[in-house]
Amino acid sequence: xxAATTRAAGGAPxxxxxxxxxxxxxxxxxxxxxxxxxxxxxxxxxxxLQSAATAxxxxxxxxxxLGDRAYPIYIGDGLLTSDATTAASYLQPHVxxxxxxxxxxxxxxxxxxxxxxxxxxxxxxxxAKLRVETLVLPDNDDEPSEATKTLENxxxxxxxxxxxxxxxxxxxxxxxxxxxxxxxxxAAACYVRGVNFIQIPTTLMAMVDSSVGGKTAVNSRGAKNGxxxxxxxxxxxxxxxxFYQPVAVVADVGxxxxxxxxxxxxxxxxxxxxGLIRDAPFFEWLEREGVEAMLARDRKALIxxxxxxxxxxxxxxxxxxxxxxxRATLNLGHTFGHAVETKSGYGTWLHGEAVGIGxxxxxxxxxxxxxxxxxxxxRCIALVKKARVPAFLPLYSPMDVASFEAIMAVDKKVxxxxxxxxxxxxxxxxCVFTADYDKDVLKKTLxxxxxxxxxxxxx
Amino acid sequence: xxAATTRAAGGAPxxxxxxxxxxxxxxxxxxxxxxxxxxxxxxxxxxxLQSAATAxxxxxxxxxxLGDRAYPIYIGDGLLTSDATTAASYLQPHVxxxxxxxxxxxxxxxxxxxxxxxxxxxxxxxxAKLRVETLVLPDNDDEPSEATKTLENxxxxxxxxxxxxxxxxxxxxxxxxxxxxxxxxxAAACYVRGVNFIQIPTTLMAMVDSSVGGKTAVNSRGAKNGxxxxxxxxxxxxxxxxFYQPVAVVADVGxxxxxxxxxxxxxxxxxxxxGLIRDAPFFEWLEREGVEAMLARDRKALIxxxxxxxxxxxxxxxxxxxxxxxRATLNLGHTFGHAVETKSGYGTWLHGEAVGIGxxxxxxxxxxxxxxxxxxxxRCIALVKKARVPAFLPLYSPMDVASFEAIMAVDKKVxxxxxxxxxxxxxxxxCVFTADYDKDVLKKTLxxxxxxxxxxxxx
Numbered sequence: 074x075x076a077a078t079t080r081a082a083g084g085a086p087x088x089x090x091x092x093x094x095x096x097x098x099x100x101x102x103x104x105x106x107x108x109x110x111x112x113x114x115x116x117x118x119x120x121x122l123q124s125a126a127t128a129x130x131x132x133x134x135x136x137x138x139l140g141d142r143a144y145p146i147y148i149g150d151g152l153l154t155s156d157a158t159t160a161a162s163y164l165q166p167h168v169x170x171x172x173x174x175x176x177x178x179x180x181x182x183x184x185x186x187x188x189x190x191x192x193x194x195x196x197x198x199x200x201a202k203l204r205v206e207t208l209v210l211p212d213n214d215d216e217p218s219e220a221t222k223t224l225e226n227x228x229x230x231x232x233x234x235x236x237x238x239x240x241x242x243x244x245x246x247x248x249x250x251x252x253x254x255x256x257x258x259x260a261a262a263c264y265v266r267g268v269n270f271i272q273i274p275t276t277l278m279a280m281v282d283s284s285v286g287g288k289t290a291v292n293s294r295g296a297k298n299g300x301x302x303x304x305x306x307x308x309x310x311x312x313x314x315x316f317y318q319p320v321a322v323v324a325d326v327g328x329x330x331x332x333x334x335x336x337x338x339x340x341x342x343x344x345x346x347x348g349l350i351r352d353a354p355f356f357e358w359l360e361r362e363g364v365e366a367m368l369a370r371d372r373k374a375l376i377x378x379x380x381x382x383x384x385x386x387x388x389x390x391x392x393x394x395x396x397x398x399x400r401a402t403l404n405l406g407h408t409f410g411h412a413v414e415t416k417s418g419y420g421t422w423l424h425g426e427a428v429g430i431g432x433x434x435x436x437x438x439x440x441x442x443x444x445x446x447x448x449x450x451x452r453c454i455a456l457v458k459k460a461r462v463p464a465f466l467p468l469y470s471p472m473d474v475a476s477f478e479a480i481m482a483v484d485k486k487v488x489x490x491x492x493x494x495x496x497x498x499x500x501x502x503x504c505v506f507t508a509d510y511d512k513d514v515l516k517k518t519l520x521x522x523x524x525x526x527x528x529x530x531x532x
Numbered sequence: 533x534x535a536a537t538t539r540a541a542g543g544a545p546x547x548x549x550x551x552x553x554x555x556x557x558x559x560x561x562x563x564x565x566x567x568x569x570x571x572x573x574x575x576x577x578x579x580x581l582q583s584a585a586t587a588x589x590x591x592x593x594x595x596x597x598l599g600d601r602a603y604p605i606y607i608g609d610g611l612l613t614s615d616a617t618t619a620a621s622y623l624q625p626h627v628x629x630x631x632x633x634x635x636x637x638x639x640x641x642x643x644x645x646x647x648x649x650x651x652x653x654x655x656x657x658x659x660a661k662l663r664v665e666t667l668v669l670p671d672n673d674d675e676p677s678e679a680t681k682t683l684e685n686x687x688x689x690x691x692x693x694x695x696x697x698x699x700x701x702x703x704x705x706x707x708x709x710x711x712x713x714x715x716x717x718x719a720a721a722c723y724v725r726g727v728n729f730i731q732i733p734t735t736l737m738a739m740v741d742s743s744v745g746g747k748t749a750v751n752s753r754g755a756k757n758g759x760x761x762x763x764x765x766x767x768x769x770x771x772x773x774x775f776y777q778p779v780a781v782v783a784d785v786g787x788x789x790x791x792x793x794x795x796x797x798x799x800x801x802x803x804x805x806x807g808l809i810r811d812a813p814f815f816e817w818l819e820r821e822g823v824e825a826m827l828a829r830d831r832k833a834l835i836x837x838x839x840x841x842x843x844x845x846x847x848x849x850x851x852x853x854x855x856x857x858x859r860a861t862l863n864l865g866h867t868f869g870h871a872v873e874t875k876s877g878y879g880t881w882l883h884g885e886a887v888g889i890g891x892x893x894x895x896x897x898x899x900x901x902x903x904x905x906x907x908x909x910x911r912c913i914a915l916v917k918k919a920r921v922p923a924f925l926p927l928y929s930p931m932d933v934a935s936f937e938a939i940m941a942v943d944k945k946v947x948x949x950x951x952x953x954x955x956x957x958x959x960x961x962x963c964v965f966t967a968d969y970d971k972d973v974l975k976k977t978l979x980x981x982x983x984x985x986x987x988x989x990x991x
Binding site for chain 2: 312
């Protein structure tokens with residue numbers, strides 16, 4: 074059994090059923106190198122084992138291969154929510170010191186996931202020796218979640234850690250969606266210049282994107298203090314942060330039970346990206362059954378979708394951790410989508426919704442450039458719609474060509490004045506990251522999508 | 533000529549005199565590996581060369597060997613302040629993109645160093661293509677400089693960079709003392725998750741300590757917002773930050789001309805540390821002539837002191853960048869000194885002054901433990917006094933044993949409940965970092981230094 078399996082099985086005492094499930098999960102888990110397979114992915118999920126005592130949840134593990142910063146992503150149904158023994162076996166082996174700070178928000182705590190996390194951490198002999206502190210950040214309807222991802226709230230987290238006298242051997246746990254993950258991850262990167270960090274994503278978006286790969290950040294205060302409001306608004310998103318890898322990610326699709334429909338769809342939209350940029354068989358599975366099954370909250374489909382997304386992301390991140398080039402391809406549709414988010418302001422669009430429009434635009438532009446055929450463009454747009462996110466701007470969107478241009482001009486992917494875009498090129502599963510495209514085609518794409526006649530095409 | 537020399541000589545067009553000086557400096561520069569020499573350091577300074585045009589300042593280079601993050605520290609008299617051609621030759625080769633942000637404060641700008649830096653950056657053909665933005669932070673007598681090193685001001689810097697639409701290829705330049713260097717360095721580490729970063733230290737403390745080694749940070753807001761005031765006050769110092777290396781450090785001892793006496797002495801105190809922990813010949817030079825000559829602002833002595841300090845620090849950092857153990861020895865006297873700073877609040881003590889008392893206490897405790905002889909203890913205390921910083925607490929200091937104990941209990945070097953200290957052991961130039969010492973001796977040392985009878989011993 075390899076190192077990955079050992080870690081997946083965890084260090085805490087495990088019952089026989091849990092152990093058997095872990096072994097089976099390990100047997101089914103494929104290494105990252107086998108990612109770009111020719112055939113559609115086999116169902117790698119271990120069957121649920123019934124012991125005399127309880128059912129031990131199946132777990133599949135994706136390893137992010139980053140040398141001495143390598144870490145496992147545990148994916149399964151009930152890893153956190155089934156029982157404390159199981160959850161402890163995934164969490165406790167990754168706790169370094171004797172102090173833990175779990176940060177979450179009111180909504181996630183309200184669903185009981187904080188209690189489950191604390192119970193898992195304090196479980197058994199090792200748990201009895203841990204001091205577990207918790208910090209529940211406010212979450213209210215008056216303020217979009219993204220607007221709380223600020224340097225100010227970063228200070229709330231680090232001040233709390235100081236108040237609790239947490240030392241440099243402590244472990245931060247981010248329990249929640251992308252906002253919690255990004256902010257707590259950045260806090261872990263900064264607190265006494267870096268402490269242990271575990272991600273427990275509780276939204277589909279966080280499971281397939283933000284919790285994997287070590288991008289942490291907060292937004293600039295520009296969006297709040299009004300100084301930069303006019304020119305930059307939300308383009309100040311994720312402008313202050315760090316590349317900082319967690320020591321483990323525990324993705325329990327059971328926690329998606331409580332996720333609102335719209336957020337579920339947003340996550341599915343982000344998943345489509347992986348098929349488009351590098352994994353044709355995955356895209357075909359999504360078309361055939363994956364998208365529909367995930368939207369119906371089929372647990373096996375969700376595990377499959379999360380696993381294939383994480384495998385793809387892990388492989389890209391392992392090749393290009395600091396975004397020298399390849400990693401940028403994970404931002405397919407994001408430059409267009411980001412402009413849409415920015416113009417509308419925090420909270421209007423969910424990230425995956427804006428990315429849906431963005432992927433549609435990228436496919437359209439790629440086709441206009443003659444880089445992909447009409448069939449692929451249509452398949453892309455159809456799958457975005459199937460995911461129940463918009464593929465076109467709505468009728469009353471404030472978006473216009475000038476706004477697109479102004480906002481994209483300050484995108485993080487601008488280098489020396491040239492905007493680099495991720496576009497599709499060739500057969501399904503291939504893309505390029507380039508500033509070498511016909512600028513007129515970009516302009517015409519913007520005009521096409523901003524034209525009133527296109528704005529109702531989702532109906 | 534090796535890689536270091538090429539970099540030291542710079543990429544920008546240089547006049548013959550500058551080139552000759554660089555070559556000579558390179559010939560005199562020794563590799564870091566030769567640091568722990570048996571004999572007193574030879575004067576490695578290149579003689580000033582007189583060309584028909586101008587005198588090109590001599591430069592010695594210390595390389596910080598950190599693999600793909602290795603960087604040079606240029607040390608000399610007039611590297612920044614003599615003329616734009618010279619300064620350009622040190623700065624411009626390290627500017628990556630086409631945008632630069634120079635951050636300084638009112639005092640440093642008032643001395644003309646900002647103008648010199650901007651002129652150097654904009655000098656010549658390469659300079660003409662650079663966009664150089666400047667940000668001058670306020671510096672007033674009402675607020676101690678250290679109190680401005682906050683997450684809030686970090687946000688001021690990053691917001692400004694966003695406002696000026698600086699992209700991820702831009703370069704941040706920190707021009708000033710330790711507060712500017714720590715804060716701008718952390719901003720460079722965070723802005724779009726990391727941009728190019730150059731340090732131009734203008735205080736002796738920054739040249740010999742904070743600008744070298746990549747420790748960047750801001751203080752917690754605890755000290756300002758009152759919530760943590762009672763328990764933590766300044767122990768929240770440097771609690772939020774990153775290990776982030778600059779691409780170059782330009783230390784022009786000419787800029788020490790404008791440094792107040794007290795700050796000069798504070799820097800000299802910090803320099804003594806290197807002799808005590810690992811470089812007996814350097815300590816002997818400081819005893820013999822170095823301390824006095826530096827306090828008299830002798831340029832050659834200042835270059836020597838900065839160079840030997842940087843060489844020692846560079847070697848330690850190269851061996852232990854993230855402070856696994858060895859690097860902690862650079863904090864000799866800092867745990868005691870930090871407690872003194874903390875109790876008194878920002879601005880009462882300069883850092884090197886508190887470290888002076890701390891080194892005296894460490895020497896006293898080491899002797900009480902029987903780890904060093906009385907002669908070494910006395911030499912240490914005598915040299916601290918010679919540096920014109922206190923070796924004992926002043927008569928009306930609020931410091932008492934309970935305060936020492938309370939503040940040291942939350943030191944960053946506490947691990948799993950045990951306080952690790954840097955103490956001297958054996959012959960001059962040897963130290964240990966350990967939690968394995970007689971706790972009674974620590975207690976007695978604190979009592980000795982807090983005893984009123986000792987408080988006037990500096991007189």
